[in-house]
Amino acid sequence: MKLKEIVEKLNLEVATPASDLDRDVSGGYASDLLSDVMANSREGNVWVTMQIHQNIIAVASLKELAGIVVVNGRKPEQKVLAKAEQENIPVMLTGLQAFEIAGRLCELGIRGNTK
Amino acid sequence: MTEDRSFTKIQELTYELRVRDAMVADVITVRPKQAIHDLRDMMRDKGFSGSPVVDKGKVVGLISIEDFIKCLAQGEMDVLIEQKMTRDPVTLYADEPLVHAVKKFDQYGFGRFPVIERNGRKLVGILTKGDIIKCLLKKLEVEYHEEEIHRYRASHIFEDIVADKTNLVLRYDITGKDFDRAGQAASELKKALHRLGIQPEIVRRIAIAAFEAEINIIVFTDGGQLSISVCSERITITASDSGPGIADIEQAMQPSFSTAPDWIREMGFGAGMGLCNIKNCTDEMNLVSEVGKGTTLEAVVYLNGKS
Amino acid sequence: MTLEEISRTIEAEVITGQDSLKTEVRIGCASDLMSDVLAFAKPDAILLTGxxxxxxxxxxxxxxxxxxxxxxxxxxxxxxIKLAEQKGQVLMTTRLPMFVSCGRLFKNGLTGLGYLDISKRNDRG
Incomplete structure (x- = not known):
């Protein structure tokens, strides 16, 4: 499934308009621990988190994630969003909690990384 | 204690208590080579309803009043106990949790189990269902009573102590950088406030605010104090430390502003929500800080609506 | 869902609190940030965390x-674990990742808190 379909179906707000949403999503990963995401997320994953610290962009870029969904109505600072656009990492926002967004992503057919 | 809670409490107790705590240690035993008619005297004198058969300190069988009655009916009073007893009976270990005994009573439908030591298999007691119930009730009564006393004493403190103004202060010393114990003060505080009979919803708000204040002291300072002052109309939380201070309080109050180091984020804290959480949980909050000197945070919750 | 159904749904092993598995919870809370839990959690929730x-x-x-x-x-x-026992909490552990655990529980009826407005937290009960 393409990221832009997810954005439409889950009514996400795209905080990085310059980033490219026309990319395939390989699966989902939910975590607020950067070391965990570094270790266990996979290329093309959509990452669900409530972290808005600028390190999330570095992690997503390094792991070549498809995008970041920031939950709980939180919004990263402008400089973090600017960095995201520069690295072409789409950042999407929602007022839902991580549990529900992960649940709804699964409902859309996005799968987790099981061995 | 509500019915629901006391039920859970009983279940907890069956895990906590051991067979040893409930068994009767003074066991009447018989030997395998005794004749059945010996049981007659025991029944008369000691209210016997069943007894382990012991040979050289080890349990080899169990003889019950039903076995005795059968022999009586068939005129077999002279046969040896070993011929009529149940051999190799199911036993319990003295150190097993009581819940195992409960399961065995259900599983086998026996009236009693001999209790033996795990090492050496020596007989040390006997356990009936009645013994389990007696033990649980006794324990429950003691615990219930203790908690009642705690609660009663604590919740009446403001009525008992007559003064123009009564103010109870709970102080917790917080060690800086001691992340292992982080949360302990807030958790203890919560229990104390419950005992004081404060409304659960208010206890929850105070405990959340105190938790965040405690974490801040641990993460950013070399230590400080958390004081909770309770009087009849309000609860005041004061968190104070002696360094390093906050340069820009307005910025620190922004939801998501954080100067926490990465390791703290990996421990599940430091996402910049702490001060906001405190503010949202309390009716008034005031933060005073001087760089290099220290920070004092004061937050108030009114007990009977805002005055 | 009861905690028992939850443990079955996400193949979780119960570490402590075996006796309380009939307890019902309604809300799933997936978080690795404790302030988030403090700010939003409800009493009838199960916390999923890494x-x-x-x-x-x-x-x-x-x-x-x-x-x-x-x-x-x-x-x-x-x-x-001992501390959790003292506090009367049920602990369980699953091998599944967070994303998959949320997916399965959401599908089986646990919900989140709906749309949150960060300025209107629910600490007031």
Whole structure:
């Protein structure tokens, strides 16, 4: 499934308009621990988190994630969003909690990384 | 204690208590080579309803009043106990949790189990269902009573102590950088406030605010104090430390502003929500800080609506 | 869902609190940030988290949460388990990742809190 379909179906707000949403999503990963995401997320994953610290962009870029969904109505600072656009990492926002967004992503057919 | 809670409490107790705590240690035993008619005297004198058969300190069988009655009916009073007893009976270990005994009573439908030591298999007691119930009730009564006393004493403190103004202060010393114990003060505080009979919803708000204040002291300072002052109309939380201070309080109050180091984020804290959480949980909050000197945070919750 | 159904749904092993598995919870809370839990959690929630330190137990205690499931095979140390027992909490652990655990529980009827407005937190009950 393409990221832009997810954005439409889950009514996400795209905080990085310059980033490219026309990319395939390989699966989902939910975590607020950067070391965990570094270790266990996979290329093309959509990452669900409530972290808005600028390190999330570095992690997503390094792991070549498809995008970041920031939950709980939180919004990263402008400089973090600017960095995201520069690295072409789409950042999407929602007022839902991580549990529900992960649940709804699964409902859309996005799968987790099981061995 | 509500019915629901006391039920859970009983279940907890069956895990906590051991067979040893409930068994009767003074066991009447018989030997395998005794004749059945010996049981007659025991029944008369000691209210016997069943007894382990012991040979050289080890349990080899169990003889019950039903076995005795059968022999009586068939005129077999002279046969040896070993011929009529149940051999190799199911036993319990003295150190097993009581819940195992409960399961065995259900599983086998026996009236009693001999209790033996795990090492050496020596007989040390006997356990009936009645013994389990007696033990649980006794324990429950003691615990219930203790908690009642705690609660009663604590919740009446403001009525008992007559003064123009009564103010109870709970102080917790917080060690800086001691992340292992982080949360302990807030958790203890919560229990104390419950005992004081404060409304659960208010206890929850105070405990959340105190938790965040405690974490801040641990993460950013070399230590400080958390004081909770309770009087009849309000609860005041004061968190104070002696360094390093906050340069820009307005910025620190922004939801998501954080100067926490990465390791703290990996421990599940430091996402910049702490001060906001405190503010949202309390009716008034005031933060005073001087760089290099220290920070004092004061937050108030009114007990009977805002005055 | 009862905690028993939850443990079956996400293949979780119950570490402590076997006796309380009939307890019903309604809300799933997936978080590795304890302030988030303190700010939003409700008493009839189960906390799913990738952290397994003592602070998770203290946080749940303070937030009136009585069930915690550790994900990705995380398991707390003995002292933390003892602390949870004292506080009357149910602990379980699943090998599944957070994303998959949320998906399965959401599908089986647990919900989140709906759309949150960060300025209107629910700490006031």
């Amino acid at each position: 952290l397994a330190n003592r602070q998770v137990v203290y946080t749940a205690d303070v937030a009136d949460i009585h069930a915690i499931c550790f994900i990705r095979g995380k398991r707390p140390d003995e002292e933390t």
